[in-house]
Amino acid sequence: MPSQHNDIIERIKNLKEKKKAVILAHNYQINEVQLVADYIGDSLGLSIQAAKTEADMIIFCGVYFMAETAKILSPNKKVIIPDKKAGCPMADMINAKQLRELKVKHPKAKVLCYVNTSAEVKAECDLCCTSSNAARVVEKGFAPNEEIIFVPDKYLANYTSKQIGRDFIVWDGYCPTHARILADTIKKVQKAHPKAKVIVHPECRNDVAEIADAVLSTGGMYNFVRDTEEEEIIVGTEVGMIERLRRDFPKKKIYPASDIAVCPNMKKTTLEKVLWALEEEEHEVIVDKEIADKARGSIERMIAIG
Numbered sequence: 542m543p544s545q546h547n548d549i550i551e552r553i554k555n556l557k558e559k560k561k562a563v564i565l566a567h568n569y570q571i572n573e574v575q576l577v578a579d580y581i582g583d584s585l586g587l588s589i590q591a592a593k594t595e596a597d598m599i600i601f602c603g604v605y606f607m608a609e610t611a612k613i614l615s616p617n618k619k620v621i622i623p624d625k626k627a628g629c630p631m632a633d634m635i636n637a638k639q640l641r642e643l644k645v646k647h648p649k650a651k652v653l654c655y656v657n658t659s660a661e662v663k664a665e666c667d668l669c670c671t672s673s674n675a676a677r678v679v680e681k682g683f684a685p686n687e688e689i690i691f692v693p694d695k696y697l698a699n700y701t702s703k704q705i706g707r708d709f710i711v712w713d714g715y716c717p718t719h720a721r722i723l724a725d726t727i728k729k730v731q732k733a734h735p736k737a738k739v740i741v742h743p744e745c746r747n748d749v750a751e752i753a754d755a756v757l758s759t760g761g762m763y764n765f766v767r768d769t770e771e772e773e774i775i776v777g778t779e780v781g782m783i784e785r786l787r788r789d790f791p792k793k794k795i796y797p798a799s800d801i802a803v804c805p806n807m808k809k810t811t812l813e814k815v816l817w818a819l820e821e822e823e824h825e826v827i828v829d830k831e832i833a834d835k836a837r838g839s840i841e842r843m844i845a846i847g
Protein backbone atom coordinates (compact mmCIF):
# COMPACT_ATOMS: atom_id res chain seq x y z
CA MET A 542 0.00 0.00 0.00
CA PRO A 543 1.66 3.28 -1.05
CA SER A 544 0.77 5.29 2.09
CA GLN A 545 2.14 2.55 4.34
CA HIS A 546 5.23 2.43 2.15
CA ASN A 547 5.71 6.20 2.45
CA ASP A 548 5.23 5.94 6.19
CA ILE A 549 8.07 3.39 6.39
CA ILE A 550 10.34 5.63 4.32
CA GLU A 551 9.53 8.60 6.57
CA ARG A 552 10.26 6.60 9.72
CA ILE A 553 13.56 5.39 8.24
CA LYS A 554 14.58 8.98 7.45
CA ASN A 555 13.69 10.25 10.92
CA LEU A 556 15.42 7.43 12.75
CA LYS A 557 18.48 7.74 10.56
CA GLU A 558 18.83 11.36 11.53
CA LYS A 559 18.11 10.77 15.20
CA LYS A 560 20.65 7.96 15.48
CA LYS A 561 23.27 9.51 13.19
CA ALA A 562 23.12 6.46 10.98
CA VAL A 563 24.15 5.98 7.38
CA ILE A 564 22.56 3.44 5.05
CA LEU A 565 24.96 1.72 2.66
CA ALA A 566 23.48 -0.49 -0.05
CA HIS A 567 25.01 -2.78 -2.63
CA ASN A 568 23.98 -2.48 -6.29
CA TYR A 569 22.10 -5.81 -6.07
CA GLN A 570 19.69 -4.65 -3.37
CA ILE A 571 16.02 -4.37 -4.29
CA ASN A 572 14.91 -1.05 -5.73
CA GLU A 573 13.10 0.28 -2.66
CA VAL A 574 16.09 -0.42 -0.42
CA GLN A 575 18.44 1.31 -2.87
CA LEU A 576 16.13 4.32 -2.80
CA VAL A 577 16.54 4.89 0.96
CA ALA A 578 20.32 4.44 0.86
CA ASP A 579 22.82 7.26 1.38
CA TYR A 580 25.28 5.47 -0.82
CA ILE A 581 24.84 2.68 -3.39
CA GLY A 582 27.85 0.96 -4.88
CA ASP A 583 30.14 -1.99 -5.42
CA SER A 584 32.25 -3.73 -2.79
CA LEU A 585 35.18 -1.35 -3.15
CA GLY A 586 33.01 1.76 -3.03
CA LEU A 587 31.13 0.46 0.00
CA SER A 588 34.37 -0.35 1.83
CA ILE A 589 35.66 3.17 1.16
CA GLN A 590 32.40 4.69 2.42
CA ALA A 591 32.46 2.51 5.53
CA ALA A 592 36.03 3.56 6.28
CA LYS A 593 35.38 7.29 5.93
CA THR A 594 31.86 7.80 7.27
CA GLU A 595 31.39 10.06 10.25
CA ALA A 596 28.09 8.46 11.21
CA ASP A 597 27.74 6.61 14.51
CA MET A 598 25.97 3.67 12.97
CA ILE A 599 26.09 1.86 9.63
CA ILE A 600 23.03 0.01 8.38
CA PHE A 601 24.59 -2.30 5.83
CA CYS A 602 22.23 -3.51 3.12
CA GLY A 603 24.20 -6.23 1.40
CA VAL A 604 25.57 -9.61 2.39
CA TYR A 605 27.40 -10.55 5.58
CA PHE A 606 31.01 -10.39 4.38
CA MET A 607 30.39 -6.81 3.23
CA ALA A 608 28.99 -5.78 6.61
CA GLU A 609 31.92 -7.52 8.32
CA THR A 610 34.36 -5.60 6.11
CA ALA A 611 32.62 -2.36 7.15
CA LYS A 612 32.97 -3.34 10.82
CA ILE A 613 36.67 -4.20 10.39
CA LEU A 614 37.29 -0.80 8.80
CA SER A 615 35.17 1.10 11.33
CA PRO A 616 35.58 -0.87 14.56
CA ASN A 617 34.16 1.90 16.74
CA LYS A 618 30.93 2.21 14.81
CA LYS A 619 27.87 0.11 15.31
CA VAL A 620 27.27 -1.94 12.15
CA ILE A 621 23.83 -3.48 11.74
CA ILE A 622 22.78 -5.92 9.02
CA PRO A 623 19.00 -5.96 8.43
CA ASP A 624 18.94 -9.73 7.83
CA LYS A 625 21.69 -11.72 9.49
CA LYS A 626 21.03 -14.71 7.22
CA ALA A 627 22.09 -12.74 4.13
CA GLY A 628 25.30 -14.69 3.48
CA CYS A 629 27.38 -15.22 0.36
CA PRO A 630 27.67 -18.87 -0.76
CA MET A 631 30.94 -18.11 -2.56
CA ALA A 632 32.47 -16.64 0.62
CA ASP A 633 31.39 -19.82 2.44
CA MET A 634 33.31 -22.00 -0.04
CA ILE A 635 36.55 -21.51 1.88
CA ASN A 636 37.19 -21.27 5.61
CA ALA A 637 40.30 -20.27 7.58
CA LYS A 638 41.31 -23.89 8.25
CA GLN A 639 41.19 -24.76 4.56
CA LEU A 640 43.24 -21.69 3.70
CA ARG A 641 45.81 -22.53 6.39
CA GLU A 642 46.12 -26.04 4.91
CA LEU A 643 46.65 -24.57 1.44
CA LYS A 644 49.33 -22.26 2.82
CA VAL A 645 51.14 -25.26 4.32
CA LYS A 646 51.20 -26.87 0.85
CA HIS A 647 52.64 -23.67 -0.66
CA PRO A 648 54.85 -22.26 2.10
CA LYS A 649 56.46 -19.59 -0.06
CA ALA A 650 53.22 -18.26 -1.54
CA LYS A 651 51.59 -14.97 -0.62
CA VAL A 652 47.80 -14.92 -0.26
CA LEU A 653 45.38 -12.69 -2.13
CA CYS A 654 41.78 -12.99 -1.06
CA TYR A 655 38.74 -11.68 -2.83
CA VAL A 656 36.70 -9.43 -0.55
CA ASN A 657 33.97 -12.11 -0.78
CA THR A 658 35.50 -14.00 2.16
CA SER A 659 34.87 -14.19 5.91
CA ALA A 660 36.85 -12.05 8.36
CA GLU A 661 38.68 -15.23 9.53
CA VAL A 662 39.87 -15.89 5.97
CA LYS A 663 40.89 -12.25 5.48
CA ALA A 664 42.94 -12.53 8.68
CA GLU A 665 44.99 -15.26 6.96
CA CYS A 666 45.79 -13.29 3.83
CA ASP A 667 48.38 -10.71 2.74
CA LEU A 668 46.19 -8.61 0.49
CA CYS A 669 42.55 -8.28 -0.35
CA CYS A 670 40.97 -7.30 -3.68
CA THR A 671 37.55 -6.67 -5.18
CA SER A 672 36.25 -7.30 -8.66
CA SER A 673 37.22 -3.76 -9.63
CA ASN A 674 40.89 -3.87 -8.69
CA ALA A 675 42.20 -7.47 -8.74
CA ALA A 676 44.72 -6.92 -11.55
CA ARG A 677 45.92 -3.62 -10.06
CA VAL A 678 46.30 -5.12 -6.59
CA VAL A 679 48.41 -8.01 -7.92
CA GLU A 680 50.64 -5.71 -9.96
CA LYS A 681 51.13 -3.11 -7.26
CA GLY A 682 50.94 -5.32 -4.19
CA PHE A 683 53.21 -8.24 -5.04
CA ALA A 684 56.71 -8.68 -6.44
CA PRO A 685 56.77 -9.87 -10.09
CA ASN A 686 57.92 -13.42 -9.42
CA GLU A 687 56.12 -14.02 -6.14
CA GLU A 688 53.93 -17.12 -5.94
CA ILE A 689 50.31 -16.14 -5.17
CA ILE A 690 47.38 -18.10 -3.77
CA PHE A 691 44.15 -16.43 -4.99
CA VAL A 692 40.95 -17.46 -3.16
CA PRO A 693 38.07 -18.25 -3.43
CA ASP A 694 36.74 -17.28 -6.89
CA LYS A 695 38.29 -19.40 -9.63
CA TYR A 696 36.63 -17.37 -12.37
CA LEU A 697 37.94 -14.03 -11.11
CA ALA A 698 41.37 -15.60 -10.54
CA ASN A 699 41.47 -17.10 -14.07
CA TYR A 700 40.24 -13.88 -15.63
CA THR A 701 42.86 -11.81 -13.75
CA SER A 702 45.54 -14.34 -14.66
CA LYS A 703 44.73 -13.90 -18.34
CA GLN A 704 44.58 -10.12 -18.02
CA ILE A 705 48.06 -9.75 -16.56
CA GLY A 706 49.75 -12.94 -17.75
CA ARG A 707 50.46 -14.36 -14.35
CA ASP A 708 49.57 -17.77 -12.85
CA PHE A 709 47.88 -18.22 -9.49
CA ILE A 710 47.25 -21.09 -7.15
CA VAL A 711 43.46 -21.12 -7.47
CA TRP A 712 40.68 -22.36 -5.17
CA ASP A 713 37.63 -24.06 -6.65
CA GLY A 714 35.11 -21.43 -5.52
CA TYR A 715 32.55 -19.62 -7.62
CA CYS A 716 29.39 -17.56 -7.38
CA PRO A 717 26.29 -19.73 -7.96
CA THR A 718 24.36 -16.70 -9.22
CA HIS A 719 26.89 -15.61 -11.84
CA ALA A 720 27.52 -19.22 -12.88
CA ARG A 721 23.94 -19.26 -14.17
CA ILE A 722 24.82 -16.75 -16.89
CA LEU A 723 25.76 -18.80 -19.96
CA ALA A 724 27.53 -17.79 -23.17
CA ASP A 725 24.75 -19.40 -25.23
CA THR A 726 22.09 -17.30 -23.49
CA ILE A 727 24.10 -14.14 -24.14
CA LYS A 728 24.43 -15.09 -27.81
CA LYS A 729 20.63 -15.39 -28.02
CA VAL A 730 20.17 -11.95 -26.44
CA GLN A 731 22.77 -10.59 -28.88
CA LYS A 732 20.82 -12.04 -31.78
CA ALA A 733 17.75 -10.11 -30.68
CA HIS A 734 19.80 -6.91 -30.10
CA PRO A 735 22.72 -7.08 -32.55
CA LYS A 736 23.88 -3.51 -31.91
CA ALA A 737 24.18 -3.95 -28.14
CA LYS A 738 27.52 -4.00 -26.34
CA VAL A 739 28.03 -6.80 -23.80
CA ILE A 740 29.40 -6.10 -20.34
CA VAL A 741 29.80 -8.86 -17.75
CA HIS A 742 31.03 -9.28 -14.19
CA PRO A 743 34.37 -11.09 -13.64
CA GLU A 744 32.54 -13.62 -11.44
CA CYS A 745 30.98 -14.96 -14.64
CA ARG A 746 32.33 -18.15 -16.21
CA ASN A 747 35.52 -17.57 -18.19
CA ASP A 748 33.89 -18.43 -21.54
CA VAL A 749 31.31 -15.71 -20.78
CA ALA A 750 34.05 -13.15 -20.05
CA GLU A 751 35.66 -14.09 -23.36
CA ILE A 752 32.68 -13.04 -25.48
CA ALA A 753 32.12 -9.75 -23.63
CA ASP A 754 33.14 -6.29 -24.81
CA ALA A 755 34.08 -5.38 -21.24
CA VAL A 756 34.48 -7.23 -17.93
CA LEU A 757 33.62 -4.93 -15.05
CA SER A 758 32.72 -4.73 -11.37
CA THR A 759 29.20 -3.46 -10.70
CA GLY A 760 30.64 0.01 -10.09
CA GLY A 761 32.55 -0.26 -13.36
CA MET A 762 29.32 -1.24 -15.13
CA TYR A 763 27.62 1.84 -13.76
CA ASN A 764 30.38 4.10 -15.05
CA PHE A 765 30.44 2.32 -18.41
CA VAL A 766 26.71 2.82 -19.01
CA ARG A 767 26.90 6.44 -17.78
CA ASP A 768 29.85 7.34 -20.03
CA THR A 769 29.28 5.32 -23.20
CA GLU A 770 27.77 6.66 -26.40
CA GLU A 771 26.21 3.23 -26.98
CA GLU A 772 22.46 3.09 -26.56
CA GLU A 773 21.98 -0.62 -26.01
CA ILE A 774 23.86 -2.66 -23.46
CA ILE A 775 23.53 -6.32 -22.46
CA VAL A 776 24.48 -6.67 -18.80
CA GLY A 777 25.75 -9.95 -17.37
CA THR A 778 25.44 -9.80 -13.63
CA GLU A 779 22.86 -10.08 -10.83
CA VAL A 780 19.56 -8.55 -11.91
CA GLY A 781 19.50 -5.83 -9.20
CA MET A 782 22.16 -4.01 -11.21
CA ILE A 783 19.82 -3.89 -14.20
CA GLU A 784 17.18 -2.12 -12.10
CA ARG A 785 19.66 0.51 -10.98
CA LEU A 786 20.95 1.12 -14.50
CA ARG A 787 17.43 1.43 -15.92
CA ARG A 788 16.43 3.80 -13.12
CA ASP A 789 19.46 6.09 -13.47
CA PHE A 790 19.82 5.94 -17.27
CA PRO A 791 16.25 5.78 -18.62
CA LYS A 792 17.33 6.69 -22.16
CA LYS A 793 19.57 3.64 -22.50
CA LYS A 794 18.26 0.20 -23.39
CA ILE A 795 19.56 -2.23 -20.82
CA TYR A 796 19.03 -5.95 -21.37
CA PRO A 797 19.82 -8.63 -18.79
CA ALA A 798 22.18 -11.32 -20.09
CA SER A 799 20.10 -13.73 -18.04
CA ASP A 800 16.87 -13.33 -16.09
CA ILE A 801 17.78 -16.10 -13.70
CA ALA A 802 20.89 -14.46 -12.28
CA VAL A 803 19.24 -13.64 -8.97
CA CYS A 804 21.20 -13.66 -5.69
CA PRO A 805 18.64 -14.80 -3.09
CA ASN A 806 20.78 -13.44 -0.27
CA MET A 807 20.94 -9.95 -1.71
CA LYS A 808 17.14 -10.02 -1.92
CA LYS A 809 16.67 -10.85 1.78
CA THR A 810 16.84 -7.19 2.79
CA THR A 811 13.49 -5.41 2.58
CA LEU A 812 12.40 -1.89 3.43
CA GLU A 813 10.69 -3.17 6.58
CA LYS A 814 13.88 -4.91 7.71
CA VAL A 815 15.83 -1.67 7.20
CA LEU A 816 13.34 0.09 9.48
CA TRP A 817 13.53 -2.65 12.10
CA ALA A 818 17.33 -2.53 11.93
CA LEU A 819 17.18 1.17 12.79
CA GLU A 820 14.51 0.70 15.46
CA GLU A 821 15.83 -2.37 17.23
CA GLU A 822 19.53 -2.51 16.24
CA GLU A 823 19.13 -6.24 16.60
CA HIS A 824 21.59 -7.86 14.21
CA GLU A 825 24.79 -6.12 15.17
CA VAL A 826 27.84 -7.31 13.26
CA ILE A 827 30.60 -8.26 15.68
CA VAL A 828 34.08 -9.27 14.58
CA ASP A 829 36.51 -10.70 17.12
CA LYS A 830 39.14 -8.01 17.84
CA GLU A 831 42.14 -10.20 17.14
CA ILE A 832 40.67 -11.36 13.81
CA ALA A 833 39.68 -7.81 12.85
CA ASP A 834 43.15 -6.45 13.68
CA LYS A 835 44.75 -9.15 11.52
CA ALA A 836 42.31 -8.66 8.62
CA ARG A 837 42.34 -4.83 8.57
CA GLY A 838 45.82 -4.40 7.05
CA SER A 839 45.00 -6.41 3.92
CA ILE A 840 41.84 -4.37 3.28
CA GLU A 841 43.45 -1.01 4.05
CA ARG A 842 46.39 -1.77 1.75
CA MET A 843 43.89 -2.63 -0.99
CA ILE A 844 42.04 0.67 -0.49
CA ALA A 845 45.36 2.52 -0.65
CA ILE A 846 46.09 0.83 -4.01
CA GLY A 847 42.61 1.85 -5.13
Ligand code: 13P
Binds near residue numbers: 585
Ligand atom coordinates in the same frame (compact mmCIF):
# COMPACT_ATOMS: atom_id res chain seq x y z
P1 13P B 1 31.01 -5.90 -6.93
O1 13P B 1 32.10 -5.53 -6.01
O2 13P B 1 31.40 -5.83 -8.37
O3 13P B 1 29.77 -5.12 -6.67
O4 13P B 1 30.67 -7.45 -6.71
C1 13P B 1 30.20 -7.95 -5.50
C2 13P B 1 29.57 -9.25 -5.63
O5 13P B 1 29.28 -9.91 -4.69
C3 13P B 1 29.30 -9.70 -6.96
O6 13P B 1 28.59 -10.88 -6.90
Ligand code: SF4
Binds near residue numbers: 628629805807
Ligand atom coordinates in the same frame (compact mmCIF):
# COMPACT_ATOMS: atom_id res chain seq x y z
FE1 SF4 C 1 27.90 -13.88 -3.28
FE2 SF4 C 1 27.31 -14.24 -5.84
FE3 SF4 C 1 25.50 -13.19 -4.22
FE4 SF4 C 1 27.67 -11.79 -4.96
S1 SF4 C 1 25.99 -12.50 -6.25
S2 SF4 C 1 26.83 -11.95 -2.90
S3 SF4 C 1 29.20 -13.44 -5.02
S4 SF4 C 1 26.37 -15.27 -4.10
